[in-house]
Amino acid sequence: MTPEAFRQAGHELIDWIADYRQSLEGRRVLADVRPGDVRRALPTEPPAAPEPFDRVLADLEAIVLPGVTNVQHPMHFGWFPSNAALASVLGDLASSGIGGLGISWESCPSLTEVEEVTCDWMRQLVGLSSGWSGTIQDTASSAVVVALLAARERATDFGGTRGGLQAEAAPLTVYTTGHAHSSVLKAVAIAGYGVDNLRVVPVDPVSRAMVPDALAEMIAADVAAGLRPAAVVASVGTTGTTAFDPLPEMATVLAAAAGDGPPVWLHVDAAMAGSAMICPEFRRLWDGVESADSLSFNPHKWLGTILDCSLFYVRDLQHLVRVFSSNPSYLQSSADGQVTQFRDWGIPLGRRFRALKLWFHLRLDGVESMQQRVRRDVANAAWLAGVVEATPGWEVVAPVQLQTVCVRHLPAAATAEVLEAHTQAWAAELNRSGAAYVTPSKLDDRWMVRVSVGVESTEREHVARLWELMQDAAKRAEDASSIL
Amino acid sequence: MTPEAFRQAGHELIDWIADYRQSLEGRRVLADVRPGDVRRALPTEPPAAPEPFDRVLADLEAIVLPGVTNVQHPMHFGWFPSNAALASVLGDLASSGIGGLGISWESCPSLTEVEEVTCDWMRQLVGLSSGWSGTIQDTASSAVVVALLAARERATDFGGTRGGLQAEAAPLTVYTTGHAHSSVLKAVAIAGYGVDNLRVVPVDPVSRAMVPDALAEMIAADVAAGLRPAAVVASVGTTGTTAFDPLPEMATVLAAAAGDGPPVWLHVDAAMAGSAMICPEFRRLWDGVESADSLSFNPHKWLGTILDCSLFYVRDLQHLVRVFSSNPSYLQSSADGQVTQFRDWGIPLGRRFRALKLWFHLRLDGVESMQQRVRRDVANAAWLAGVVEATPGWEVVAPVQLQTVCVRHLPAAATAEVLEAHTQAWAAELNRSGAAYVTPSKLDDRWMVRVSVGVESTEREHVARLWELMQDAAKRAEDASSIL
Numbered sequence: 001m002t003p004e005a006f007r008q009a010g011h012e013l014i015d016w017i018a019d020y021r022q023s024l025e026g027r028r029v030l031a032d033v034r035p036g037d038v039r040r041a042l043p044t045e046p047p048a049a050p051e052p053f054d055r056v057l058a059d060l061e062a063i064v065l066p067g068v069t070n071v072q073h074p075m076h077f078g079w080f081p082s083n084a085a086l087a088s089v090l091g092d093l094a095s096s097g098i099g100g101l102g103i104s105w106e107s108c109p110s111l112t113e114v115e116e117v118t119c120d121w122m123r124q125l126v127g128l129s130s131g132w133s134g135t136i137q138d139t140a141s142s143a144v145v146v147a148l149l150a151a152r153e154r155a156t157d158f159g160g161t162r163g164g165l166q167a168e169a170a171p172l173t174v175y176t177t178g179h180a181h182s183s184v185l186k187a188v189a190i191a192g193y194g195v196d197n198l199r200v201v202p203v204d205p206v207s208r209a210m211v212p213d214a215l216a217e218m219i220a221a222d223v224a225a226g227l228r229p230a231a232v233v234a235s236v237g238t239t240g241t242t243a244f245d246p247l248p249e250m251a252t253v254l255a256a257a258a259g260d261g262p263p264v265w266l267h268v269d270a271a272m273a274g275s276a277m278i279c280p281e282f283r284r285l286w287d288g289v290e291s292a293d294s295l296s297f298n299p300h301k302w303l304g305t306i307l308d309c310s311l312f313y314v315r316d317l318q319h320l321v322r323v324f325s326s327n328p329s330y331l332q333s334s335a336d337g338q339v340t341q342f343r344d345w346g347i348p349l350g351r352r353f354r355a356l357k358l359w360f361h362l363r364l365d366g367v368e369s370m371q372q373r374v375r376r377d378v379a380n381a382a383w384l385a386g387v388v389e390a391t392p393g394w395e396v397v398a399p400v401q402l403q404t405v406c407v408r409h410l411p412a413a414a415t416a417e418v419l420e421a422h423t424q425a426w427a428a429e430l431n432r433s434g435a436a437y438v439t440p441s442k443l444d445d446r447w448m449v450r451v452s453v454g455v456e457s458t459e460r461e462h463v464a465r466l467w468e469l470m471q472d473a474a475k476r477a478e479d480a481s482s483i484l
Numbered sequence: 485m486t487p488e489a490f491r492q493a494g495h496e497l498i499d500w501i502a503d504y505r506q507s508l509e510g511r512r513v514l515a516d517v518r519p520g521d522v523r524r525a526l527p528t529e530p531p532a533a534p535e536p537f538d539r540v541l542a543d544l545e546a547i548v549l550p551g552v553t554n555v556q557h558p559m560h561f562g563w564f565p566s567n568a569a570l571a572s573v574l575g576d577l578a579s580s581g582i583g584g585l586g587i588s589w590e591s592c593p594s595l596t597e598v599e600e601v602t603c604d605w606m607r608q609l610v611g612l613s614s615g616w617s618g619t620i621q622d623t624a625s626s627a628v629v630v631a632l633l634a635a636r637e638r639a640t641d642f643g644g645t646r647g648g649l650q651a652e653a654a655p656l657t658v659y660t661t662g663h664a665h666s667s668v669l670k671a672v673a674i675a676g677y678g679v680d681n682l683r684v685v686p687v688d689p690v691s692r693a694m695v696p697d698a699l700a701e702m703i704a705a706d707v708a709a710g711l712r713p714a715a716v717v718a719s720v721g722t723t724g725t726t727a728f729d730p731l732p733e734m735a736t737v738l739a740a741a742a743g744d745g746p747p748v749w750l751h752v753d754a755a756m757a758g759s760a761m762i763c764p765e766f767r768r769l770w771d772g773v774e775s776a777d778s779l780s781f782n783p784h785k786w787l788g789t790i791l792d793c794s795l796f797y798v799r800d801l802q803h804l805v806r807v808f809s810s811n812p813s814y815l816q817s818s819a820d821g822q823v824t825q826f827r828d829w830g831i832p833l834g835r836r837f838r839a840l841k842l843w844f845h846l847r848l849d850g851v852e853s854m855q856q857r858v859r860r861d862v863a864n865a866a867w868l869a870g871v872v873e874a875t876p877g878w879e880v881v882a883p884v885q886l887q888t889v890c891v892r893h894l895p896a897a898a899t900a901e902v903l904e905a906h907t908q909a910w911a912a913e914l915n916r917s918g919a920a921y922v923t924p925s926k927l928d929d930r931w932m933v934r935v936s937v938g939v940e941s942t943e944r945e946h947v948a949r950l951w952e953l954m955q956d957a958a959k960r961a962e963d964a965s966s967i968l
Contacts, residue, residue, distance in 0.1 A: 001569065001570040001571040001574075001848055001849060002570075003501075003502040003503075003505040003506045003570065004502065005570075006498075006501070006502055006505070006570035006571075006573070006574065007498060007499060007502035009574055009848075010498035010501070010502070010574060010577070011495055011498055013574055013577055013578060013581070014490075014491060014494035014495055014498060014577075015491060016578075016581070017487075017490070017494070017577070017578070017581030017582075018487040018488065018490055018491035018494070019487075020581060020582070021487040021490070021581070022487045030590075031590070031592065031593045031594070033593050033594075035589070035593075035819050035822040035823045036597070036822075037593070037597075038593055038594045038597035038598065039597040039600055039601055042597075042598070042601045044601075044604075045605070045608065046605035046606075046608060046609055046846050046851055047846060047847050047850055047851065048850055048851050048852050049850045049852060050847075050848055050849055050850035050853065051847045051848065051850070053574075053848060055847075056843075056844060056847050056848060060578060063594075064582075064594045064598065064840075065582070065594075066594075067592070067593040067594030067595075067597065068582055068584050068592055068593075068594050068595075069584075069585070069590065069591050069592050069593070071583065071584070071585045071591070071592075072582075072583045078591075079585070079587060079591065079814065079815075082583070082585040082834075083583070084580060084581075084582075084583025085485065086485040086486075086487065086489075086490035087485040087490075088580075089490070089577070089580040089581060089583075090485075090490065090493055090494060090497055090537075092576070092577075092580050093494070093497055093498075093501070093573070093576075093577050093580065094497060094500075094501070094544060096568060096572075096573040096576050096577065096790050097497070097500070097501030097504060097505070097568075097573060098501075098504070098548075098549070098552055098556075098568075099555065099556045099566070099567070099568025099573075099790060099791075100552050100553075100555070101553070101555045101563070101566040101791065103563060105519070106514075106515070106553065107553050107555070107562075107563065108515065108551070108552055108553050108555075109515045109517050109519070109521070109522055109551040109552075109553070110515070110517075110522045110547075110548045110549075110550075110551030110552050111551075111552075113520070113521075113522035113523040113526075113551065114522065114526070114548065116523055117523055117526045117528075120528075121529070121530035122530075124529065124530060125530055138622060138832050138834075139832040139833055139834045141831060141832045141833045141834070142831055142832050145831055149674060152676070159678075160673070160676045160678065161673035161674075161676075161678060161679060162673075162678050162679060162680055163678045163680050163681075164649070164655050164656070164676060164677050164678025164680060164681050165648070165649035165650050165676035165677075165678065166649050166650060166652045166653075166654070166655045166656065166676075166677075166678070167655060167678065168650045169650075170650070171648050171650045171651060172648070172650065181812075182810040182811075182812040182815075182833070183810070183833055185810065186808070186810050186831075189644070189645035189646075189807075190633060190645075190808075190831065191676065192636070192644045192645075192648060192649035192650075192675065192676035193648050193649075194643070194644065194645060194646050194647045194648025194649065194650075194651065195645060195646060196646055196647050196648060197647075197648050239812070239814060240814065300834075306580050306583060307583075307585065307834060307835075307836045308832075308834065308835075308836055323673075324670070326666040326667070326669065326670050327666075328665075328666040328723070329924075329925050329926035329931075330563065330723060330724065330923050330924075330925040330926075330934065331563075331666075332924075334912070335519050338519040338520075339519045347625060347626055347629055347670075347674065347831075348622050348623040348625045348626050348792075349623055349624075349625040349666070349667055350566075350622075350623045350625070350784075350791060350792065351791075351792075352791045352792055356548075359540075360540060362530050362531060363531050363534075363535045363539075363540050364485055364493075364534055364535065364537060364540060365485060365534055366531055366532055366533045366534035366535070367530055367531065367532050368532050368533060369534065428818070439814050440813075440814075440816075441813050441814040442813035442814075447813075450814065
């Protein structure tokens with residue numbers, strides 16, 4: 001495609017996107033397709049000859065969009081917010097247009113240095129000290145893998161990367177709660193610790209936050225058994241209920257547990273809630289974060305710098321680089337030693353110019369408007385929690401700390417078993433309607449419904465409408481039930 | 485940013501990109517900045533209030549672009565081609581505009597199913613059988629980590645993920661050549677094998693391809709020593725000289741070595757050369773690929789689907805999913821079991837709608853034009869090799885199999901030591917000039933210069949101009965030398 005053809009098609013596509021975003025409120029939230037529908041609508045063989053742009057755009061509208069769950073829709077209250085702020089869309093377009101290649105500083109100095117600057121801007125914005133070094137990764141799942149690899153190598157004095165983890169005498173152990181994100185379990189498996197060596201630390205029954213004394217006891221028991229505690233993953237905002245593990249108390253436990261060996265690595269997973277820290281009043285929720293070794297949070301969630309933009313910060317950068325560095329001759333240059341080589345901060349060698357989307361986003365939207373939006377969402381969640389609590393037959397099942405409200409509707413006649421089916425039924429009905437989307441999820445092994453407030457365009461009126469829809473759906477499910 | 489503001493800024497940015505691409509030939513190739521220049525030109529603190537788009541665009545031009553090494557420039561012959569075809573830029577823009585979220589099939593069915601379709605299109609295009617299942621990853625570096633994790637778990641019957649690699653009695657070993665990409669060594673470290681357990685298999689002195697008999701001997705020796713051979717990484721096109729490891733012979737070695745234990749995993753790293761397989765006449769270079777267990781190649785290199793778009797194919801999908809699956813309650817839906825969950829095929833949970841860039845690229849450019857371009861580049865490389873070979877004082881130092889030409893200029897008076905300095909000197913001078921970019925690299929521990937042909941806009945005239953520039957630079961370096 002020539003630049004001139006790109007210019008013409010690009011203008012069309014920009015208009016198409018602007019129109020799509022403006023049309024969102026008139027669309028369904030949940031995709032309206034069955035498994036295989038999209039696949040069957042596409043040719044099974046690739047195109048030999050070029051197709052006109054209009055045909056591709058028409059397929060985007062007719063085939064792709066019906067299969068999109070519109071997470072940018074103001075009535076989307078599912079999973080985590082996954083905002084794709086248009087300012088960041090432009091930044092990512094600039095990145096693609098430039099087509100820069102990040103494999104060394106020399107291959108694109110701006111790519112490295114704008115990433116350094118924007119990661120430092122974000123560090124300041126969430127109130128972290130200058131002792132942290134930051135980079136952009138794809139997801140918090142990758143970040144926790146990187147953190148657990150760094151922890152593994154600190155615990156074994158680089159035994160895992162050199163002699164192999166198999167040569168290590170005593171198993172390494174990792175600690176987290178049962179409310180940690182699924183990626184923690186996965187990272188424990190990937191890093192070779194083995195899930196048998198993951199300790200599930202009990203939580204407080206109300207706050208669902210880790211009990212530090214329990215952590216201390218488990219570590220002591222493992223040490224006594226000849227095992228080697230290597231890492232703790234703290235959740236700063238769990239996925240289920242936005243619970244906050246108590247970082248200061250955990251740090252105290254780890255400091256006491258260290259003994260003569262290397263300290264236990266503390267990784268903070270703040271994937272969603274980290275975005276709230278751009279507002280100083282929420283930073284009490286991660287008090288003690290400075291004592292951690294690594295930290296990740298995702299501007300691609302609540303904040304809205306488009307996927308994939310997960311920030312990863314470490315205290316001991318030299319250690320991280322020692323774990324992940326590689327320096328083949330074909331990537332060496334005269335600038336080595338004076339510059340940052342982000343390839344040595346994680347798994348992939350090559351990287352996109354991802355910092356541009358963060359840079360555009362921060363500059364074009366400005367921080368004040370982002371803070372205002374975070375505060376709006378927290379207030380909307382508090383409002384929803386209030387009206388749910390005030391309504392007979394409804395309950396809020398977990399403390400509302402930020403923007404997630406976990407609820408149940410409790411029909412008078414419902415047994416525990418019937419309630420399980422009822423909760424899934426009304427949530428499914430609401431989601432299928434396309435009018436709004438919420439996430440059915442389990443808490444203490446029982447179904448509840450998570451309402452995650454935080455889409456960029458979600459205002460109070462949308463939350464109020466959701467509340468009406470929830471009540472309608474619950475009533476219809478109750479009426480339709482042969483038992484209730 | 486509102487959709488209307490996006491519309492206006494988007495049109496400006498599209499024009500800016502088209503203008504930039506059209507202006508490339510008048511620009512330098514290598515970035516003209518010193519370490520820290522870009523960083524120092526940016527504010528140290530983030531912006532509180534929104535800035536106008538024009539100011540951001542002006543900074544993009546004035547601050548960012550001078551710090552970009554223009555790998556889209558027709559005179560860029562460095563590293564690997566990293567084409568960012570404008571058709572794929574549009575596809576990525578569509579992805580960003582839609583802002584889809586890939587965490588489950590339900591969160592964006594189109595994201596999953598277009599990825600299934602395009603990965604299958606690519607499978608057909610490179611002539612792989614239908615026995616392969618494909619997905620898009622960020623880079624081949626991540627792909628080799630995933631492959632070595634799958635291999636680790638096959639060798640240990642899931643011992644690494646369950647009981648931990650430390651509980652395994654006998655060390656696992658991995659085999660590759662000294663010409664394999666640096667990511668293989670890194671993946672061996674990450675996956676916990678330990679680099680001490682990486683065996684560097686000798687290569688043929690001319691072809692630089694793995695010697696299968698040497699592989700057989702090393703595996704036999706390790707088995708005799710009580711170790712467990714787990715994986716072999718074959719390079720289909722090495723980074724240095726585009727050497728091709730002999731897959732059929734290697735497969736024979738592995739079949740004979742298997743014995744009663746699980747078969748040794750064969751991963752094929754075809755990161756760059758895989759793109760050539762869209763032309764049937766080059767598929768002889770990976771004869772035997774069907775016997776591999778996994779395979780990666782990067783459309784984001786020669787083919788030009790913009791970063792990051794690395795394809796990963798496996799034979800035993802069920803095994804892969806067993807290693808990487810996670811299924812938290814908040815991601816469950818009624819479609820489970822009937823659909824693909826790409827989160828279970830690798831490390832990250834969330835994914836962008838990356839398939840759109842491949843889909844747009846294939847449809848808007850068409851496969852025939854891509855094939856034509858690959859053939860053009862191979863012919864240009866052969867032409868360059870021919871004129872270098874025909875010129876006294878110059879040599880081609882490795883077989884030219886596709887688009888990489890490795891050369892040295894040999895001044896008559898040069899000792900081995902002086903030659904090392906001379907090679908680096910003329911390459912550095914050429915690169916600093918900004919007129920072209922080549923990669924100084926080591927082969928058999930001696931410096932040479934890699935000329936990697938394959939930028940989308942590079943025609944024969946550019947390769948001819950490069951050859952003039954190389955001769956000029958070599959002559960100037962020779963003249964300037966106090967020794968030569």
